[in-house]
Ligand SMILES: O=c1[nH]cnc2c1ncn2[C@H]1C[C@H](O)[C@@H](CO)O1
Protein backbone atom coordinates (compact mmCIF):
# COMPACT_ATOMS: atom_id res chain seq x y z
CA UNK A 1 0.00 0.00 0.00
CA UNK A 2 1.71 3.21 -1.16
CA UNK A 3 1.14 6.58 0.46
CA UNK A 4 -0.93 9.10 -1.48
CA UNK A 5 1.28 11.63 -3.27
CA UNK A 6 0.55 15.35 -3.43
CA UNK A 7 -0.65 15.11 -7.04
CA UNK A 8 -2.93 12.17 -6.25
CA UNK A 9 -4.38 14.01 -3.26
CA UNK A 10 -5.04 17.01 -5.52
CA UNK A 11 -7.14 14.86 -7.84
CA UNK A 12 -9.13 13.20 -5.03
CA UNK A 13 -12.48 14.81 -4.18
CA UNK A 14 -12.28 16.95 -1.05
CA UNK A 15 -14.76 18.84 1.11
CA UNK A 16 -14.02 22.05 3.00
CA UNK A 17 -16.34 23.38 5.71
CA UNK A 18 -14.09 26.07 7.18
CA UNK A 19 -12.56 28.44 4.63
CA UNK A 20 -12.73 32.25 4.96
CA UNK A 21 -13.45 34.27 1.81
CA UNK A 22 -11.31 37.17 3.06
CA UNK A 23 -8.55 34.70 3.93
CA UNK A 24 -8.29 33.14 0.47
CA UNK A 25 -7.62 35.89 -2.06
CA UNK A 26 -4.93 35.49 -4.71
CA UNK A 27 -1.99 37.76 -3.86
CA UNK A 28 -2.05 39.15 -7.43
CA UNK A 29 -5.71 40.11 -6.98
CA UNK A 30 -4.98 41.89 -3.69
CA UNK A 31 -2.24 43.88 -5.46
CA UNK A 32 -4.53 44.86 -8.36
CA UNK A 33 -7.53 45.75 -6.22
CA UNK A 34 -5.38 47.71 -3.78
CA UNK A 35 -4.01 49.78 -6.65
CA UNK A 36 -7.56 50.51 -7.85
CA UNK A 37 -8.76 51.79 -4.47
CA UNK A 38 -5.46 53.35 -3.37
CA UNK A 39 -4.94 51.03 -0.43
CA UNK A 40 -1.35 50.94 0.81
CA UNK A 41 0.02 47.39 1.06
CA UNK A 42 3.13 46.41 3.05
CA UNK A 43 4.77 45.22 -0.21
CA UNK A 44 3.77 45.81 -3.83
CA UNK A 45 4.42 42.70 -5.88
CA UNK A 46 2.29 39.58 -5.71
CA UNK A 47 5.04 37.13 -4.86
CA UNK A 48 6.42 39.15 -1.95
CA UNK A 49 2.87 39.84 -0.76
CA UNK A 50 2.06 36.12 -0.62
CA UNK A 51 5.17 35.63 1.51
CA UNK A 52 4.34 38.68 3.65
CA UNK A 53 0.91 37.29 4.54
CA UNK A 54 2.29 33.89 5.48
CA UNK A 55 5.07 35.42 7.59
CA UNK A 56 2.94 38.09 9.29
CA UNK A 57 0.24 35.54 10.10
CA UNK A 58 2.86 33.21 11.55
CA UNK A 59 2.82 35.23 14.76
CA UNK A 60 1.92 32.77 17.50
CA UNK A 61 -1.13 34.83 18.45
CA UNK A 62 -4.66 34.86 17.04
CA UNK A 63 -4.94 38.62 17.57
CA UNK A 64 -1.83 39.36 15.47
CA UNK A 65 -2.85 36.76 12.90
CA UNK A 66 -6.17 38.60 12.51
CA UNK A 67 -4.43 41.95 11.86
CA UNK A 68 -3.36 40.68 8.43
CA UNK A 69 -7.01 40.66 7.34
CA UNK A 70 -6.99 44.48 7.29
CA UNK A 71 -5.32 44.24 3.88
CA UNK A 72 -7.82 41.83 2.35
CA UNK A 73 -10.96 43.36 3.82
CA UNK A 74 -9.81 46.82 2.61
CA UNK A 75 -9.94 45.70 -1.03
CA UNK A 76 -13.31 43.93 -0.72
CA UNK A 77 -15.61 46.94 -0.38
CA UNK A 78 -17.30 47.18 -3.78
CA UNK A 79 -19.73 45.00 -5.70
CA UNK A 80 -17.22 44.28 -8.46
CA UNK A 81 -14.38 43.44 -6.08
CA UNK A 82 -16.58 41.01 -4.12
CA UNK A 83 -17.83 39.33 -7.29
CA UNK A 84 -14.26 38.91 -8.55
CA UNK A 85 -12.86 37.60 -5.27
CA UNK A 86 -15.77 35.15 -4.89
CA UNK A 87 -15.45 33.87 -8.46
CA UNK A 88 -11.69 33.39 -8.21
CA UNK A 89 -12.14 31.68 -4.86
CA UNK A 90 -14.35 29.02 -6.50
CA UNK A 91 -11.89 28.63 -9.40
CA UNK A 92 -9.09 27.99 -6.91
CA UNK A 93 -11.17 25.45 -4.98
CA UNK A 94 -11.95 23.58 -8.19
CA UNK A 95 -8.25 23.49 -9.12
CA UNK A 96 -7.60 22.09 -5.64
CA UNK A 97 -10.07 19.22 -6.20
CA UNK A 98 -12.73 20.51 -3.79
CA UNK A 99 -16.22 19.22 -4.65
CA UNK A 100 -18.18 20.85 -1.83
CA UNK A 101 -17.32 24.05 0.04
CA UNK A 102 -18.86 26.21 2.73
CA UNK A 103 -17.19 29.60 2.50
CA UNK A 104 -17.54 32.14 5.30
CA UNK A 105 -16.94 35.86 5.69
CA UNK A 106 -18.40 38.69 7.76
CA UNK A 107 -20.79 40.86 5.67
CA UNK A 108 -20.54 43.66 8.29
CA UNK A 109 -16.86 44.10 7.31
CA UNK A 110 -17.72 44.89 3.68
CA UNK A 111 -20.01 47.91 3.98
CA UNK A 112 -17.38 50.68 4.14
CA UNK A 113 -17.87 51.49 0.44
CA UNK A 114 -21.60 52.04 0.89
CA UNK A 115 -22.96 48.57 0.09
CA UNK A 116 -25.82 47.31 2.24
CA UNK A 117 -25.48 43.95 4.00
CA UNK A 118 -27.91 42.51 1.49
CA UNK A 119 -25.89 43.83 -1.46
CA UNK A 120 -22.73 42.28 -0.01
CA UNK A 121 -24.33 38.83 0.16
CA UNK A 122 -25.77 39.26 -3.33
CA UNK A 123 -22.36 40.19 -4.78
CA UNK A 124 -20.65 37.19 -3.17
CA UNK A 125 -23.42 34.93 -4.47
CA UNK A 126 -23.03 36.37 -7.97
CA UNK A 127 -19.32 35.51 -7.88
CA UNK A 128 -19.93 32.01 -6.55
CA UNK A 129 -22.58 31.35 -9.19
CA UNK A 130 -20.20 32.47 -11.95
CA UNK A 131 -17.41 30.25 -10.57
CA UNK A 132 -19.68 27.23 -10.24
CA UNK A 133 -21.08 27.70 -13.74
CA UNK A 134 -17.59 27.98 -15.23
CA UNK A 135 -16.67 24.74 -13.45
CA UNK A 136 -19.55 22.96 -15.16
CA UNK A 137 -21.09 21.74 -11.92
CA UNK A 138 -17.92 20.07 -10.60
CA UNK A 139 -18.40 21.87 -7.29
CA UNK A 140 -21.23 22.87 -4.95
CA UNK A 141 -20.61 26.04 -2.91
CA UNK A 142 -22.57 27.59 -0.06
CA UNK A 143 -22.04 30.76 1.97
CA UNK A 144 -21.80 30.89 5.76
CA UNK A 145 -22.41 34.37 7.18
CA UNK A 146 -20.10 35.28 10.04
CA UNK A 147 -20.69 37.89 12.74
CA UNK A 148 -17.62 39.39 14.42
CA UNK A 149 -17.63 38.40 18.08
CA UNK A 150 -16.27 41.75 19.34
CA UNK A 151 -19.04 43.66 17.52
CA UNK A 152 -22.77 43.73 18.27
CA UNK A 153 -24.35 42.91 14.91
CA UNK A 154 -24.84 39.16 15.33
CA UNK A 155 -28.66 39.34 15.43
CA UNK A 156 -28.73 41.32 12.19
CA UNK A 157 -26.36 38.87 10.53
CA UNK A 158 -28.36 35.89 11.79
CA UNK A 159 -31.49 37.45 10.24
CA UNK A 160 -29.56 37.97 7.02
CA UNK A 161 -28.58 34.28 6.99
CA UNK A 162 -32.22 33.25 7.39
CA UNK A 163 -33.37 35.71 4.70
CA UNK A 164 -30.84 34.17 2.27
CA UNK A 165 -31.29 30.52 3.31
CA UNK A 166 -32.82 29.46 -0.02
CA UNK A 167 -30.48 31.57 -2.14
CA UNK A 168 -27.04 30.16 -1.34
CA UNK A 169 -26.53 30.75 2.37
CA UNK A 170 -26.34 27.53 4.41
CA UNK A 171 -25.60 28.86 7.88
CA UNK A 172 -24.05 31.25 10.38
CA UNK A 173 -20.83 31.57 12.41
CA UNK A 174 -19.02 33.91 14.79
CA UNK A 175 -15.30 34.70 14.42
CA UNK A 176 -12.61 37.10 15.58
CA UNK A 177 -10.63 37.31 18.82
CA UNK A 178 -11.88 34.58 21.15
CA UNK A 179 -10.41 35.54 24.52
CA UNK A 180 -12.71 38.06 26.21
CA UNK A 181 -15.54 37.52 23.74
CA UNK A 182 -17.41 34.38 24.80
CA UNK A 183 -20.07 32.95 22.49
CA UNK A 184 -22.82 33.70 25.05
CA UNK A 185 -22.43 37.42 24.15
CA UNK A 186 -24.41 36.46 21.06
CA UNK A 187 -26.92 34.13 22.68
CA UNK A 188 -29.93 35.99 21.30
CA UNK A 189 -28.71 35.39 17.75
CA UNK A 190 -28.17 31.68 18.38
CA UNK A 191 -31.57 31.29 20.03
CA UNK A 192 -33.18 33.06 17.10
CA UNK A 193 -31.44 30.69 14.63
CA UNK A 194 -32.58 27.65 16.61
CA UNK A 195 -36.17 28.87 16.52
CA UNK A 196 -35.75 29.28 12.74
CA UNK A 197 -34.46 25.68 12.35
CA UNK A 198 -31.23 27.17 11.01
CA UNK A 199 -27.66 25.87 11.20
CA UNK A 200 -24.59 27.43 12.81
CA UNK A 201 -21.04 26.73 13.75
CA UNK A 202 -18.97 28.68 16.30
CA UNK A 203 -15.22 29.37 16.33
CA UNK A 204 -14.41 27.90 19.75
CA UNK A 205 -11.51 26.21 21.48
CA UNK A 206 -8.84 27.87 19.32
CA UNK A 207 -7.30 30.75 21.32
CA UNK A 208 -9.32 29.93 24.42
CA UNK A 209 -10.03 26.61 26.06
CA UNK A 210 -12.78 24.36 27.32
CA UNK A 211 -15.16 27.03 28.70
CA UNK A 212 -15.51 28.45 25.20
CA UNK A 213 -16.31 25.02 23.73
CA UNK A 214 -18.71 24.26 26.57
CA UNK A 215 -20.58 27.53 26.06
CA UNK A 216 -20.68 27.07 22.29
CA UNK A 217 -22.32 23.67 22.64
CA UNK A 218 -24.31 23.73 25.86
CA UNK A 219 -25.44 27.36 25.96
CA UNK A 220 -25.55 28.32 22.32
CA UNK A 221 -26.40 24.99 20.67
CA UNK A 222 -23.68 25.00 17.99
CA UNK A 223 -24.05 22.29 15.34
CA UNK A 224 -20.28 22.24 14.76
CA UNK A 225 -17.10 23.62 16.32
CA UNK A 226 -14.75 25.88 14.37
CA UNK A 227 -11.37 24.39 15.33
CA UNK A 228 -12.39 22.90 18.70
CA UNK A 229 -8.77 21.87 19.04
CA UNK A 230 -8.64 22.57 22.80
CA UNK A 231 -11.09 19.71 23.42
CA UNK A 232 -7.79 17.89 23.89
CA UNK A 233 -7.55 19.58 27.33
CA UNK A 234 -10.42 17.34 28.45
CA UNK A 235 -8.64 14.14 27.42
CA UNK A 236 -5.94 12.46 29.47
CA UNK A 237 -3.56 9.78 28.33
CA UNK A 238 -1.71 8.08 31.18
CA UNK A 239 1.74 6.49 31.10
CA UNK A 240 0.48 3.09 29.89
CA UNK A 241 -1.55 4.68 27.08
CA UNK A 242 -4.94 4.48 28.82
CA UNK A 243 -7.19 7.27 27.48
CA UNK A 244 -9.82 8.96 29.65
CA UNK A 245 -12.35 11.43 28.27
CA UNK A 246 -13.77 14.15 30.50
CA UNK A 247 -17.51 14.80 30.38
CA UNK A 248 -17.31 17.51 27.71
CA UNK A 249 -14.99 15.53 25.43
CA UNK A 250 -17.21 12.48 25.85
CA UNK A 251 -20.27 14.57 24.99
CA UNK A 252 -18.62 15.96 21.84
CA UNK A 253 -17.63 12.47 20.70
CA UNK A 254 -20.90 10.77 21.67
CA UNK A 255 -23.01 13.38 19.90
CA UNK A 256 -20.74 13.24 16.85
CA UNK A 257 -20.23 17.02 16.98
CA UNK A 258 -18.05 17.86 13.97
CA UNK A 259 -14.66 19.44 14.62
CA UNK A 260 -13.57 21.77 11.82
CA UNK A 261 -9.85 21.27 12.29
CA UNK A 262 -7.36 23.57 10.52
CA UNK A 263 -3.87 22.25 11.28
CA UNK A 264 -1.62 24.85 9.59
CA UNK A 265 -3.66 27.79 10.89
CA UNK A 266 -3.41 26.40 14.44
CA UNK A 267 0.37 26.37 14.24
CA UNK A 268 0.45 30.00 13.10
CA UNK A 269 -1.83 31.21 15.90
CA UNK A 270 -0.07 29.10 18.54
CA UNK A 271 -3.06 26.78 19.13
CA UNK A 272 -0.82 23.81 18.28
CA UNK A 273 2.94 23.33 18.12
CA UNK A 274 3.46 21.30 14.98
CA UNK A 275 1.57 19.08 12.58
CA UNK A 276 2.97 15.88 14.06
CA UNK A 277 1.95 16.88 17.61
CA UNK A 278 -1.39 18.39 16.52
CA UNK A 279 -4.32 16.95 18.51
CA UNK A 280 -5.92 15.87 15.22
CA UNK A 281 -3.82 12.69 15.45
CA UNK A 282 -5.27 11.55 18.78
CA UNK A 283 -8.77 12.85 18.00
CA UNK A 284 -8.75 10.83 14.78
CA UNK A 285 -7.56 7.72 16.62
CA UNK A 286 -10.37 8.22 19.13
CA UNK A 287 -12.87 8.56 16.28
CA UNK A 288 -14.15 12.04 17.04
CA UNK A 289 -16.03 13.50 14.06
CA UNK A 290 -12.85 15.09 12.64
CA UNK A 291 -12.85 17.17 9.45
CA UNK A 292 -9.83 18.76 7.75
CA UNK A 293 -9.95 22.38 6.61
CA UNK A 294 -7.81 25.26 5.40
CA UNK A 295 -9.18 28.23 7.43
CA UNK A 296 -7.27 30.86 5.42
CA UNK A 297 -5.43 29.68 2.34
CA UNK A 298 -3.66 33.02 1.81
CA UNK A 299 -2.48 33.52 5.39
CA UNK A 300 -1.35 29.91 5.72
CA UNK A 301 -0.08 29.56 2.15
CA UNK A 302 -2.05 26.34 1.99
CA UNK A 303 -4.81 24.40 0.23
CA UNK A 304 -6.96 21.36 1.01
CA UNK A 305 -4.46 19.28 -0.95
CA UNK A 306 -1.62 20.58 1.20
CA UNK A 307 -3.43 20.12 4.54
CA UNK A 308 -4.24 16.51 3.61
CA UNK A 309 -0.69 15.89 2.36
CA UNK A 310 0.81 17.29 5.58
CA UNK A 311 -1.32 14.85 7.57
CA UNK A 312 -0.32 11.97 5.32
CA UNK A 313 3.31 12.83 5.96
CA UNK A 314 2.97 13.38 9.71
CA UNK A 315 0.66 10.50 10.61
CA UNK A 316 1.13 8.06 7.74
CA UNK A 317 -2.50 8.32 6.69
CA UNK A 318 -3.63 6.41 3.62
CA UNK A 319 -6.62 6.70 1.26
CA UNK A 320 -9.02 5.14 3.78
CA UNK A 321 -8.20 7.91 6.26
CA UNK A 322 -8.56 10.66 3.65
CA UNK A 323 -11.87 9.17 2.58
CA UNK A 324 -12.98 9.10 6.22
CA UNK A 325 -12.14 12.82 6.69
CA UNK A 326 -13.95 13.66 3.46
CA UNK A 327 -17.10 11.69 4.26
CA UNK A 328 -17.06 13.08 7.82
CA UNK A 329 -17.05 16.58 6.34
CA UNK A 330 -19.79 15.85 3.83
CA UNK A 331 -21.97 14.28 6.53
CA UNK A 332 -21.46 17.43 8.63
CA UNK A 333 -22.30 19.92 5.88
CA UNK A 334 -25.19 22.37 6.32
CA UNK A 335 -26.77 21.03 3.14
CA UNK A 336 -30.05 19.06 3.07
CA UNK A 337 -29.59 15.34 3.83
CA UNK A 338 -30.49 14.10 0.36
CA UNK A 339 -28.01 16.47 -1.27
CA UNK A 340 -25.24 15.39 1.13
CA UNK A 341 -25.97 11.76 0.40
CA UNK A 342 -25.89 12.31 -3.35
CA UNK A 343 -22.39 13.83 -3.16
CA UNK A 344 -21.17 11.02 -0.88
CA UNK A 345 -22.63 8.21 -3.02
CA UNK A 346 -22.13 9.63 -6.49
CA UNK A 347 -18.89 11.62 -6.17
CA UNK A 348 -16.82 10.80 -3.09
CA UNK A 349 -17.23 7.04 -2.69
CA UNK A 350 -16.68 6.06 -6.34
CA UNK A 351 -13.56 8.25 -6.61
CA UNK A 352 -11.98 6.90 -3.42
CA UNK A 353 -12.91 3.31 -4.35
CA UNK A 354 -10.82 3.78 -7.51
CA UNK A 355 -7.93 5.34 -5.60
CA UNK A 356 -7.94 2.57 -3.02
CA UNK A 357 -8.12 -0.03 -5.78
CA UNK A 358 -5.10 1.43 -7.56
CA UNK A 359 -2.91 1.84 -4.49
O1 LIG B 1 -9.26 31.05 12.77
C1 LIG B 1 -9.87 32.11 12.97
N1 LIG B 1 -10.30 32.41 14.21
C2 LIG B 1 -11.03 33.51 14.49
N2 LIG B 1 -11.34 34.42 13.55
C3 LIG B 1 -10.89 34.18 12.30
C4 LIG B 1 -10.16 33.05 11.96
N3 LIG B 1 -9.85 33.13 10.65
C5 LIG B 1 -10.39 34.26 10.19
N4 LIG B 1 -11.01 34.91 11.19
C6 LIG B 1 -11.73 36.19 11.12
C7 LIG B 1 -11.00 37.22 10.28
C8 LIG B 1 -11.93 37.51 9.15
O2 LIG B 1 -11.92 38.87 8.79
C9 LIG B 1 -13.29 37.11 9.70
C10 LIG B 1 -14.36 36.80 8.70
O3 LIG B 1 -13.96 35.90 7.73
O4 LIG B 1 -12.98 35.97 10.50
Ligand SMILES: [Zn+2]
Pocket residue numbers: 018020175203226295
Ligand atom coordinates in the same frame (compact mmCIF):
# COMPACT_ATOMS: atom_id res chain seq x y z
ZN1 LIG C 1 -11.67 30.37 10.97
